[in-house]
Amino acid sequence: MIQRRGFLQRIGLGGGLLAAGAFPYGLARLLAPDLPVNPRTHLRLPGALKDPAAFAAACIGCGLCGEVCPPHCVRFYGREGGDRANTPYIDPENKACTLCGKCMEFCPTEALTVTPRHQIDMGIAQIDRAACYPWVDKGICGACVSICPLGERAIDFAMWNQYRPVVRQGCVGCGLCVEVCPHPSLPIRVVERTEGSVTRHRVS
């Protein structure tokens, strides 16, 4: 009987200690609940590990990528981040990446690895042909084509109508086109580079 009581006391003490030790982490986690984010305004950085889980495990949240970014486009997950808190993302609607590669160079971990410009994969641009001005014959624009740092291998005008932009497979999803798009509803956006989006949204 006494043995059992001692045993239970020991278990209680151990549990209490574990709870006390885990309390700071619990508090920090409570302050940052995991809220859904819009993937179109939360692009991963150039050279980032493809797997989001691997990226979260590799990134230590030091903020160096943001601190060296010349266009100042890197943001960090805050309250909404949950376990991703303090990891970086890029919001192209606010400020887009210029593919300068400084973040990859400075990242101390393998979260961002130096990648050649054309092999970067942040996503792929997609044009909503029901809204884009030239595609609905509302004028001549071409802002996305002229800003693209990768040139005609990424975005080009359609063969049969030299005003309508068309995204090509070389697009790496930097989002500069999203930043400059003059249309208020941003008919061009960066989506995941998956088979489905390529066929469905007619990226040629």
Place this chain on the structure above:
Amino acid sequence: MTPNPETSGAPPRPFRFRRHLNKLRWVSLVAVFGLLVLLPFLHLYQTYMAAHAYDLLAPSETRIYDAMEALTQPFVSDPAEDLDALKGTTWSGTLFGFKLSDPLAALGQMAAGFSLYGPFLLTALVPIAFTLVFGRFFCGWICPATLLYELNTNLGAWLHKVGFPTGGRRLDRRMKYLVLALGLVLSGVTGSVLVATIYPPAIIGREIYYTVALNGFGVGAVFFVITLLFDLLVARRGFCRYLCPGGALYSLLGRYRPVRIRRDASDCNDCYKCDAVCEFGLDPMRDDFGQECNNCTACIAVCPTDALAFTLRLHDLPYQGPGHLGRHYRKGSAMPIESAEEEVK
């Protein structure tokens, strides 16, 4: 009341460099903190440079641009590139082109991803080497949170003076090792570097950057304020002493540090000032420093007889007995029991 020797014409105490180390430490803390505040402004300046858009800047941005230009002009020729030599925080950063990381960052990342990444681990080597020699010196001399925590302690002392109840609770020092171990385990479970969310220097570094260069502070600042309240209301310097995972790691690494503070019993007068001033609640007067001492040198600065000094030893001395200048020791030695008995006869 004994006359103050400095005003009564007695010869002044000889100059001892070690008595001024504490001031030097404050200079170091303020310099690190000031640098962390300055770097985001320098980054903003770099982005304005990169955009070639001085004419389009808002008035507040123009002020930043002009101030940073005036500050850096004598040192750099190409701000957009040259200022990259000094980047980051104490969590991980570049110091004049030399990459340095917190050992806890390396350990936490290993635990989160179950993997070793050589180039990153190499950046933690120099801090680890320094910790092996000097113990928890990072906590006392560099940590940007220490500056705020010590100011918080001073605030607590002032509040205590005016009658506000502040906490002086003593918990178990070994608690922080549990926090470190749990942090590494939980990092592995959740797959993110969880220690970074509760480690104050990492929080301070990035929250200053968020506040200056991005849209304002985030969660970390809230957590940090909670730890300040914990220090104020529960235990003095409680977070560093009982909960900080980084402090735990540095304590373990510095367990057999060769450079440690030692009391010279022949100079000690048992005045107890060192014990009173020690923010980590250690007991220098009874030779108890242990692995927790962060080499803050406050006890050296406060010692009226210069009995405390740095020495090269792998272990603390066991308690050497009362100080030879103190009352207890003199009572025992000036009148040994045998002679006292003879006098009575």
